Each structure stands twice: as C-alpha cells, then as structure tokens.
Amino acid sequence: MNKGEAKYRRERLDRGIKARSDTIYAIASRGDMLYLLLPRVLPIFVAFVLPLVVGEYWIKVIVYAAIYGLLALSWDFLASCGLFSLGLAMFFGVGAYIAGALNYYFHWPVVVTMPVATLAGAILCTALLSPVVRLKGVYFAMITLIVPLLLSRLVVATKMVGGSHGLTNLTGFGNEWFSVYFTVLSLLVCLFIFRRIIRDDYGLVMSAIRDDDRAVMSAAINIFWRKIQVLFIASAVGCFAGAFMCHNYQFVGPSVFALDYSLIPLAATALGGQGTFVGAVLGSAILVPLSEALRAFGGLRVAFYCVILIASIILLPEGIFHYMARKYHQIERLVKS
Amino acid sequence: MSVLIYGTIQSVILMLYAYGFSLVYGISGIANFAHGGLYILGGFVTWSFMNYLGIPYFLSAVFSVAVMGLLGFVLYWGLLLRIRGINLSELVVTFVAGIAILEVLAWKGLYGFYYNLPVFVKGGITIGDVAVDYQRLFVLASGVVLAGLMWLFIHYTNMGLSFRGIAQDERTALSLGIESDWMGALSLALGSALATMAAILILPLGVLEANIGYEVVIYAVTVSIVGGLESTSGMIVASFIIGFGQIVVARYVGSSWMVIVPLAAIVLILAIRPSGLFGKYKEIEERI
Numbered sequence: 001m002n003k004g005e006a007k008y009r010r011e012r013l014d015r016g017i018k019a020r021s022d023t024i025y026a027i028a029s030r031g032d033m034l035y036l037l038l039p040r041v042l043p044i045f046v047a048f049v050l051p052l053v054v055g056e057y058w059i060k061v062i063v064y065a066a067i068y069g070l071l072a073l074s075w076d077f078l079a080s081c082g083l084f085s086l087g088l089a090m091f092f093g094v095g096a097y098i099a100g101a102l103n104y105y106f107h108w109p110v111v112v113t114m115p116v117a118t119l120a121g122a123i124l125c126t127a128l129l130s131p132v133v134r135l136k137g138v139y140f141a142m143i144t145l146i147v148p149l150l151l152s153r154l155v156v157a158t159k160m161v162g163g164s165h166g167l168t169n170l171t172g173f174g175n176e177w178f179s180v181y182f183t184v185l186s187l188l189v190c191l192f193i194f195r196r197i198i199r200d201d202y203g204l205v206m207s208a209i210r211d212d213d214r215a216v217m218s219a220a221i222n223i224f225w226r227k228i229q230v231l232f233i234a235s236a237v238g239c240f241a242g243a244f245m246c247h248n249y250q251f252v253g254p255s256v257f258a259l260d261y262s263l264i265p266l267a268a269t270a271l272g273g274q275g276t277f278v279g280a281v282l283g284s285a286i287l288v289p290l291s292e293a294l295r296a297f298g299g300l301r302v303a304f305y306c307v308i309l310i311a312s313i314i315l316l317p318e319g320i321f322h323y324m325a326r327k328y329h330q331i332e333r334l335v336k337s
Numbered sequence: 338m339s340v341l342i343y344g345t346i347q348s349v350i351l352m353l354y355a356y357g358f359s360l361v362y363g364i365s366g367i368a369n370f371a372h373g374g375l376y377i378l379g380g381f382v383t384w385s386f387m388n389y390l391g392i393p394y395f396l397s398a399v400f401s402v403a404v405m406g407l408l409g410f411v412l413y414w415g416l417l418l419r420i421r422g423i424n425l426s427e428l429v430v431t432f433v434a435g436i437a438i439l440e441v442l443a444w445k446g447l448y449g450f451y452y453n454l455p456v457f458v459k460g461g462i463t464i465g466d467v468a469v470d471y472q473r474l475f476v477l478a479s480g481v482v483l484a485g486l487m488w489l490f491i492h493y494t495n496m497g498l499s500f501r502g503i504a505q506d507e508r509t510a511l512s513l514g515i516e517s518d519w520m521g522a523l524s525l526a527l528g529s530a531l532a533t534m535a536a537i538l539i540l541p542l543g544v545l546e547a548n549i550g551y552e553v554v555i556y557a558v559t560v561s562i563v564g565g566l567e568s569t570s571g572m573i574v575a576s577f578i579i580g581f582g583q584i585v586v587a588r589y590v591g592s593s594w595m596v597i598v599p600l601a602a603i604v605l606i607l608a609i610r611p612s613g614l615f616g617k618y619k620e621i622e623e624r625i
Contacts, residue, residue: 084425086370086432131607139566141428142368142558143603149555150600157593259551263436270429299444306437313426314419 009337018329039328044188051180058289059180063248065288066183067241071265072272072280073190074237079274080198081230082210083133087144089261090128091238092245093151095121097161099243100252104167114243121239126232133227145262152257166253170246179248186244187281190237194277197233206230260302264288267309273319282321339467340584346473348580349480350539352573354553355560356487357531359572362561364500365521367417370431372532373554374438377547379405379533380540381442384454394455398537402530409529413522421518435554443547454541476538483534484573491569500524504567559599563606564614571615578602 017035051059071088078085099117102108108116132143156164173179197203208216209223216223246252264287265280272283287305294301316323354376361369369375382404386397412434420426462469491497502510503520511517532553543549560579564571582598606613 079425084428086428131604135607139562142562143607145370145432146555146558146603147600149551150596153596154600157596259436263433266429267433270426274425299440303437303440303444306433306440309433310416310430310437313430314416317420317423317426 007336008334010332011335012326012330012332014330047184047188048181051177051184056176059176061289061292063180063183064292065285066180066187067245068264068268068288069187069281069284070183070190070237070241071261072268072284073187073194073277074234074241075265076269076274076277076280077194077234077237078230079269080203080210081206081227082213083227083231084141085144085262086141086266087146087148087262088238088265089148089257089259090144090151091121091125091235092242092261093148093256094125094235095239095242096246096252096256097155097242098124098239100167100170100246101161103170103247104162110171110173110247114240114247117243118236118240121242122232122236125235125239126228129231129235130228133224133231148257148262149259152254155254155257162253164254166251166255168251170250170252172247172250179244183244186240191277191281198277263302263305264291267305269319270309271312271320273321273323276321276325279319279321283319286320338464340581340588342464342467342469344581344584345577346469346477346580347584348577349477351556351560351576351580352484353476353480353531353535353539355557355564355572355576356483356535357528358554358557359561359564359566359569360487360531361524361528363567363569364504364524365517367413367427367431367521367525368558369525369528370428370554370558371412371435371438372528372557373550373552374435375405375409375529376532376536376553377442377545377550378408378438379529380454380536380545382533383537384545387454401537402533405533406526406530410522410526412529413525417521417525418518421521435550439547439550442550454537454545472541476542479538483531487569496523556599559603562613563602565612568613568615571613574614575602 017032020032051062054062071092074091075085075088095117098121099113102113102116103110128147129144132140135143155161161167173182198206205216205221205226209226213223216226242256246256265284268283268287269280270283271287272281273279287308290308291301291305294304297304312320357375358369358372361367361372379401382401383397386392386400387394390397392400416430416434417427420430462471462474491501499510499515499520500523502513502515503517507517510520556579560576561572563579564573564575579599579602582602583595586598587595
C-alpha cells in the first residue's frame with residue numbers, strides 16, 4: 001500500500017445545485033430548473049427526433065429497442081418486488097400467440113387483438129405463475145426460465161396454434177412511422193407510470209417485500225396478493241410487447257418463446273442499472289443497436305453479447321445509469337483521512 | 338417390460354443430468370445455469386482430444402473430465418467470486434456463461450451428424466423380449482456406480498464432509514477452518530466434472546449438438562426442483578418419477594408428448610408441495 005492512499009481517501013459530495021433544487025424544492029434560478037429538466041426532457045426529445053433523422057433500417061432498430069425496452073421495464077418492475085425472472089419470453093410469447101390466434105382464426109382487427117391480448121395474456125400468465133410467487137429469488141428464476149422453453153416445445157409437440165410453422169399472414173401496421181412512434185410513446189408512458197408507482201406507497205411496499213418480506217407480512221399486508229398484482233402489471237406490459245411484435249412481423253411461431261426475449265431485457269437491465277426503470281430503458285437503447293452493429297459476426301453475436309454482459313456486471317455492478325447519475329449529482333474529491 | 342427397462346434407463350440419464358447441478362446448488366447455493374453448456378463443452382473437449390490429438394478414447398475421457406473440472410474451478414475463481422452474494426448477478430453470470438459456451442460451439446458448427454462420440458461397446462442383448470444396446474446398460478450401471486461413489490465421497494472423505502459442513506452452516510464451517518470460497522470453487526469444479534462424465538456416458542447415444550445443452554439444463558433444473566433443491570435423494574427419486582412418466586407417456590400417448598411430463602411435474606409439485614419432494618424447508622418464506 002503506498003503512502004498517498006493511506007493519507008487520502010475519496011469523498012463524495014452532492015453538488016450544491018442538487019441540494020438546492022432536488023430535495024428542498026426551492027428552485028432558485030433558471031440554472032436550477034435546467035439542471036432538473038435537462039436529463040428528463042433531453043432523452044424524450046431525442047427519442048422523438050431520432051426516427052426523423054435515421055434511415056429506414058434504423059427505424060426498425062428503434063422499434064426493436066423500444067419493444068425490448070418495454071420488456072426490460074417489465075423485468076425491472078418484477079425485480080423491484082424481489083421476483084427475478086429469467087423468462088420474460090413467457091409474457092412475450094403468450095401475448096404474441098393470443099393476438100396472433102385471434103387475428104388468424106377470427107380475423108379480428110389489430111385494434112381489438114392488442115388490448116385483448118394484453119389483458120387476457122396478463123391474466124393467463126398471472127394464473128400460470130400464481131403458485132410460483134410464493135417462491136423467491138433463485139427459485140422463482142429457475143421456474144420462469146424453464147416455463148417458456150417448455151411452452152415452446154408444447155406448441156411444437158401438440159401442433160396447436162400452427163405448431164412449428166406458426167401462424168402467417170397476420171394483419172400488419174403498414175406504416176412504419178406509426179409503429180415507431182407508437183412503440184416509443186408506449187415505452188415512455190410505461191416508464192412514467194412505473195416511476196410514479198415505485199415512488200408511491202404502493203412501490204414502497206413492493207421494495208419492502210423485496211428487502212424483507214417477513215416484516216411486510218407482520219404489518220398485516222398480504223404479500224402474495226401484492227406479488228400477484230405486480231405480476232399482473234408486469235405481464236400485461238410483456239404481453240403488450242408480444243402482441244405488438246406479432247403484428248409487426250405479421251407472423252407468430254414458437255420462436256417467440258426464444259431465449260433472446262428473456263436474455264436481452266435481463267442484459268439491458270443489468271447493463272443500465274436495476275431499480276430505477278430508466279436504467280432498463282437506457283440499457284436496451286444501448287444494447288439493441290449494438291447487437292445490430294454486431295450482426296456482422298453472425299452466430300457469434302449472442303456470444304459477444306454474453307461477454308459484454310458478464311464484463312459489465314463484474315466491472316460496473318451498479319449499472320451505467322447509477323454511475324451517470326452519481327457523476328451528475330455528486331462531486332468527488334480527495335480528503336485527508 | 339420395455340417400459341420398465343427403458344424407464345429405468347431414462348431415469349438414470351435424468352439423474353446424471355441433474356447430479357452436478359444439484360450438488361453445486363446444495364453446497365455453494367449457486368444455481369449453476371451454465372450446467373448445460375459445461376455438459377456439451379465436456380463432450381466437445383473429449384471429441385477434440387480424440388480427433389485432433391489422436392488420444393485413445395478412455396484416456397481422452399479422463400483428460401477431459403480433468404480439464405472441465407479445472408474450468409469449473411476457474412469459472413468460480415475468475416467470475417463468480419467477485420459477485421458472490423449478489424443473487425441477481427450470480428444468476429445472470431452463470432446463465433449467460435452457459436449461453437456463451439453453447440453459442441460459440443453452435444457457431445463452430447456443432448450440429449448435425451458430423452460430431453459424435455463412439456459407443457464403448459457395440460451391439461446389444463435381448464432381455465425378455467426387449468432389445469437393449471450395451472451402451473444403455475452401461476449408462477445404467479455407471480449411473481448407479483457414480484451415485485454410490487458420490488455418496489461414499491460425501492459421507493466418508495474429508496473433502497466431502499467439508500462440503501456438507503458448508504452446505505449445512507457456512508459460519509460454523511468457517512469457524513472450523515473450512516474456507517467457503519475454496520469449497521465453492523471445488524464444488525463447481527466437481528459439478529463441471531460430473532457434467533462431463535454424464536456427457537461422455539450419454540452423448541454416444543445421440544449426436545453432439547449445441548442445442549442439447551438447453552435440454553440438459555431444463556431437465557437438470559426440473560428434476561432438482563421436483564426433488565427439492567438441497568436434497569440428493571429427492572433428486573434421484575424425482576428423476577425416477579419423471580423418467581418413468583416420460584417413457585409411459587411416450588409409449589401410450591405419443592413421443593411428442595414427452596415434454597409435457599416435466600412441465601406437469603413442476604406444476605403439480607409447486608401446487609402441492611412447493612419445497613419439492615424431499616426439500617428441507619417446510620416454510621416457503623425461508624426460500625430466499
């Protein structure tokens with residue numbers, strides 16, 4: 001150990017502007033307002049302007065990023081309640097299959113199939129997983145990992161809803177501008193709602209269940225019922241993403257249960273930072289375009305992904321968003337110890 | 338008769354799949370989702386020893402078990418040690434490491450009939466009126482022997498006793514001079530070696546394909562959950578229930594319905610007895 005380290009230590013301090021404008025609600029100047037507004041308004045502005053400047057191909061990428069962002073939000077919402085899911089593909093797939101089947105067999109229009117798939121899918125997923133919410137952490141993760149894999153095998157084996165060929169020729173959106181702004185808007189609305197929920201009393205109970213569920217139980221709160229509610233909300237978001245994607249592809253097959261839909265939201269949240277929802281969106285905004293750029297590597301793409309993910313977890317366990325927020329709000333300096 | 342024989346063989350195969358997974362979880366509390374990846378990698382390492390270096394089969398099997406054990410050790414020491422205790426990160430890292438292994442192997446072209454391991458003994462016999470090939474009988478026998486050896490190892494050697502100590506109470510074990518990180522790394526090494534042994538035994542029955550890794554991890558997790566995650570005997574019983582269930586379904590309903598059995602078993606067990614057949618924890622709230 002060298003002498004400099006022994007004498008000095010790092011200290012983090014909130015910037016004065018944060019102390020003034022964040023907690024005390026005494027916004028003194030335009031600078032303070034800007035300090036608060038800029039990190040909130042700028043990303044929204046970018047999200048709306050970006051589709052106008054990039055080409056047709058990258059518009060599709062933005063749609064994917066927004067859809068994965070929705071899934072990542074759903075994951076993060078579950079995780080805020082202590083439910084670590086490895087099977088987001090289940091929500092995605094169930095939503096996609098319900099919307100696809102309604103459209104394929106009954107020729108219902110998109111306006112009907114998407115809300116129906118969102119609600120019915122959420123009810124179905126919640127019902128399927130409701131015995132499992134009693135489990136926590138790794139146990140819940142293991143069950144949710146295998147359920148979508150088994151569901152996809154079920155579809156192939158029983159030849160229900162199209163079997164391994166899937167359902168084709170579903171109604172599409174036709175208009176790229178509509179799909180890109182629709183998904184970006186849904187993502188932002190969902191982000192806004194989730195952030196409101198988590199700051200509310202309801203969110204307080206959720207985090208308490210994650211941290212110490214017995215304390216919550218002793219406060220006479222039915223944690224299983226709470227977890228089922230959380231599961232319902234999260235699966236509704238996942239099913240919505242699935243229903244949208246099935247109309248966007250105009251196709252639904254067993255691949256909607258693929259590991260990608262479980263892995264990428266998880267990776268995005270781990271990269272962006274868990275617990276604030278913004279991290280989840282930020283992570284998918286980084287990861288999905290990156291994965292498009294890695295397309296040149298072909299089959300190795302997923303492996304690269306995995307390596308990036310492991311590296312980011314080990315080197316920056318808190319996530320990019322928390323790191324950025326710290327740099328934005330705090331100064332670091334060396335002080336004598 | 339054929340249901341009896343093939344059911345037993347299928348059960349032993351499931352047990353071999355799940356053994357390493359269950360062991361690692363029981364000792365170090367890590368759900369090693371990389372198990373399927375290690376399984377296939379073990380098969381591939383054996384294949385490479387034979388075909389690139391020209392080492393005879395049995396020798397390369399021994400070598401690859403050693404190499405894979407070392408890899409499991411490195412996986413723990415290099416990656417998992419740094420994030421020990423963060424549940425989410427442990428989960429993600431093992432899961433993702435497994436996928437990385439499988440994807441790299443798939444990229445290297447590990448599918449189709451080109452890659453396969455030879456059977457130990459060619460041919461087969463007829464028991465009653467059922468034809469069984471020797472390899473399946475060999476899997477059966479060695480599965481039983483392996484389970485017996487593991488039982489002896491866990492119960493009568495110093496290292497096995499330390500494993501059990503860590504599994505039962507980490508703090509007390511620490512105070513007796515058993516280092517938990519060392520034991521965790523060794524347990525992962527052992528789990529990885531067991532996955533490789535299972536691969537060497539079972540893979541000659543089919544082809545060496547990257548996709549099998551996912552199946553292996555599904556079955557390993559299913560069997561372990563149904564049996565109760567901490568319990569080896571529960572794992573063995575569960576593999577027999579699911580194995581026989583699968584063979585019965587394949588025989589009387591149709592082989593494409595075999596995948597329903599693990600799903601049904603999981604749903605049933607979670608509805609009736611969420612801690613698994615032989616799970617130690619009666620209180621579900623304790624299952625953190």
